[in-house]
Amino acid sequence: xxxxxxxxxxxxxxxxxxxxxxxxxxxxxxxxxxxxxxxxxxxxxxxxxxxxxxxxxxxxxxxxxxxxxxxxxxxxxxxxxxxxxxxxxxxxxxxxxxxxxxxxxxxxxxxxxxxxxxxxxxxxxxxxxxxxxxxxxxxxxxxxxxxxxxxxxxxxxxxxxxxxxxxxxxxxxxxxxxxxxxxxxxxxxxxxxxxxxxxxxxxxxxxxxxxxxxxxxxxxxxxxxxxxxxxxxxxxxxxxxxxxxxxxxxxxxxxxxxxxxxxxxxxxxxxxxxxxxxxx
Amino acid sequence: xxxxxxxxxxxxxxxxxxxxxxxxxxxxxxxxxxxxxxxxxxxxxxxxxxxxxxxxxxxxxxxxxxxxxxxxxxxxxxxxxxxxxxxxxxxxxxxxxxxxxxxxxxxxxxxxxxxxxxxxxxxxxxxxxxxxxxxxxxxxxxxxxxxxxxxxxxxxxxxxxxxxxxxxxxxxxxxxxxxxxxxxxxxxxxxxxxxxxxxxxxxxxxxxxxxxxxxxxxxxxxxxxxxxxxxxxxxxxxxxxxxxxxxxxxxxxxxxxxxxxxxxxxxxxxxxxxxxxxxxxxxxxxxxxxxxxxxxxxxxxxxxxxxxxxxxxxxxxxxxxxxxxxxxxxxxxxxxxx
Numbered sequence: 001x002x003x004x005x006x007x008x009x010x011x012x013x014x015x016x017x018x019x020x021x022x023x024x025x026x027x028x029x030x031x032x033x034x035x036x037x038x039x040x041x042x043x044x045x046x047x048x049x050x051x052x053x054x055x056x057x058x059x060x061x062x063x064x065x066x067x068x069x070x071x072x073x074x075x076x077x078x079x080x081x082x083x084x085x086x087x088x089x090x091x092x093x094x095x096x097x098x099x100x101x102x103x104x105x106x107x108x109x110x111x112x113x114x115x116x117x118x119x120x121x122x123x124x125x126x127x128x129x130x131x132x133x134x135x136x137x138x139x140x141x142x143x144x145x146x147x148x149x150x151x152x153x154x155x156x157x158x159x160x161x162x163x164x165x166x167x168x169x170x171x172x173x174x175x176x177x178x179x180x181x182x183x184x185x186x187x188x189x190x191x192x193x194x195x196x197x198x199x200x201x202x203x204x205x206x207x208x209x210x211x212x213x214x215x216x217x218x219x220x221x222x223x224x225x226x227x228x229x230x231x232x233x234x235x236x237x238x239x240x241x242x243x244x245x246x247x248x249x250x251x252x253x254x255x256x257x258x259x260x261x262x263x264x265x266x267x268x269x270x271x272x273x274x275x276x277x278x279x280x
Numbered sequence: 281x282x283x284x285x286x287x288x289x290x291x292x293x294x295x296x297x298x299x300x301x302x303x304x305x306x307x308x309x310x311x312x313x314x315x316x317x318x319x320x321x322x323x324x325x326x327x328x329x330x331x332x333x334x335x336x337x338x339x340x341x342x343x344x345x346x347x348x349x350x351x352x353x354x355x356x357x358x359x360x361x362x363x364x365x366x367x368x369x370x371x372x373x374x375x376x377x378x379x380x381x382x383x384x385x386x387x388x389x390x391x392x393x394x395x396x397x398x399x400x401x402x403x404x405x406x407x408x409x410x411x412x413x414x415x416x417x418x419x420x421x422x423x424x425x426x427x428x429x430x431x432x433x434x435x436x437x438x439x440x441x442x443x444x445x446x447x448x449x450x451x452x453x454x455x456x457x458x459x460x461x462x463x464x465x466x467x468x469x470x471x472x473x474x475x476x477x478x479x480x481x482x483x484x485x486x487x488x489x490x491x492x493x494x495x496x497x498x499x500x501x502x503x504x505x506x507x508x509x510x511x512x513x514x515x516x517x518x519x520x521x522x523x524x525x526x527x528x529x530x531x532x533x534x535x536x537x538x539x540x541x542x543x544x545x546x547x548x549x550x551x552x553x554x555x556x557x558x559x560x561x562x563x564x565x566x567x568x569x570x571x572x573x574x575x576x577x578x579x580x581x582x583x584x585x586x587x588x589x590x591x592x593x594x595x596x597x598x599x600x601x602x603x604x605x606x607x608x609x610x611x612x613x614x615x616x617x618x
Contacts, residue, residue: 112299120304120591121591121594127575213438217571217575218576231440241451249445252437252441255441260436263436264432
């Protein structure tokens with residue numbers, strides 16, 4: 001697997017660039033708060049200060065250090081993104097592969113559900129659910145977001161597996177008496193591995209963007225710091241109209257950098273593994 | 281044969297639409313009742329805090345709410361009343377703006393959202409698709425690489441953050457454009473030339489921020505679609521026949537546009553809920569801003585009402601798209617759905 005999958009990826013320039021940028025932010029999120037040991041919630045009298053040596057990215061209206069908020073924000077936004085992505089991936093894989101393997105009524109019911117969730121605007125339902133929860137943990141926000149972004153993936157998985165199911169080696173396994181579960185795990189899952197990984201990357205993206213959107217309208221995690229919560233405070237305190245650029249520019253840039261790098265990674269994978277897109 | 285299959289297809293789509301709508305409104309119905317910490321009691325305690333001046337009004341509000349939430353009645357009666365009322369457009373009474381009806385609050389803000397989002401969505405679509413097609417046509421040149429890279433980055437800029445950057449640059453730093461609202465404070469909407477110019481000035485930044493951030497996605501999609509189409513059998517065959525590149529590209533372009541038209545139709549359907557946060561960032565008086573105010577005051581009847589309207593408009597648009605698509609492409613109504 002290493003030879004056939006990983007190595008060609010690292011020959012792709014786009015992939016290397018996207019991957020490096022993402023790794024950089026991943027490290028910032030994981031190790032940043034360990035090295036820059038400033039409490040992001042500590043309020044000081046040094047409020048609304050532009051960047052200086054004491055506060056590399058300045059402070060907000062409550063005198064909280066923006067760099068410390070940014071590092072913690074990257075950490076929790078990535079965490080929410082990962083968690084939401086795992087939830088979406090698991091739901092999508094289960095529904096998609098069950099539909100493809102069981103066919104018949106199971107397929108009809110599962111695809112019916114999938115289509116309903118697909119047509120319902122997920123961010124609206126997420127807003128609605130979040131508005132009824134008085135206390136929202138970071139994990140809960142991830143669950144709310146993860147619950148709604150799987151349908152297109154489930155449909156793609158189902159379509160792909162349907163075509164795999166008609167190949168000879170699958171027939172052989174069926175004749176050999178494989179159980180459905182063994183069939184899925186040994187014969188089917190490996191064929192969708194790259195596609196699943198690409199989708200996983202985009203799910204992280206969706207989670208990060210979703211958190212930012214929810215938080216901005218005041219429905220993000222009720223405790224802690226995230227990139228979205230930073231933006232929310234900046235909007236609430238009119239940071240934009242009062243020209244406090246160091247407050248709202250960094251979190252937005254971080255969101256763009258992380259999500260764009262993930263999109264580049266997924267596009268590059270598409271190019272490497274999809275012969276029609278390969279550059280001649 | 282044609283019209284019969286069309287009818288069957290539409291009937292199927294309509295039933296799906298109805299089922300989806302009922303599921304969605306059911307979610308709207310269940311949530312406040314399923315989540316612990318009865319929102320109604322919260323609302324009532326909030327009410328008594330807000331309007332101390334007029335206890336009689338509070339009692340009236342309480343009665344209206346009790347009645348509208350149908351408390352005390354069995355859940356299936358409540359449910360039936362909720363669904364049938366929603367279908368008739370009766371969305372209850374607002375708490376924050378008591379005693380105004382929810383529907384009367386929503387109707388006046390819808391035009392602002394439509395005026396902002398319909399043109400923005402269409403302009404972004406035209407620009408994005410042109411750029412994407414151009415990139416695919418000039419595949420592997422610097423134009424292609426430039427368009428692709430910019431689109432990748434721009435498509436990941438949250439539209440509201442771009443709006444914030446615009447406000448900061450063009451509003452605060454350069455002072456070219458007004459930084460909030462749909463028209464200057466203190467003016468009363470009227471049909472004069474000066475009001476029109478005022479509205480236009482307030483319009484530019486939210487409009488531009490939506491167009492720019494939506495463009496990239498269309499460009500990426502179109503580029504990919506054209507590249508796929510260029511690799512298809514008919515394009516290859518035309519090339520072997522010696523057809524001119526420009527002419528092949530014309531066919532390819534037309535075929536690639538079809539899925540993009542579906543996409544456009546769908547995003548037009550989602551227009552009412554499409555850029556909720558832009559309106560918040562710009563204090564623009566549309567549906568998003570109304571929803572934000574409803575959320576901050578936990579005005580649940582208003583929140584629910586906005587959802588019912590948004591969801592209905594999105595489903596309706598979906599249905600219209602399906603209908604138009606079946607008109608254009610007979611394969612769809614003959615039951616070969618993907």
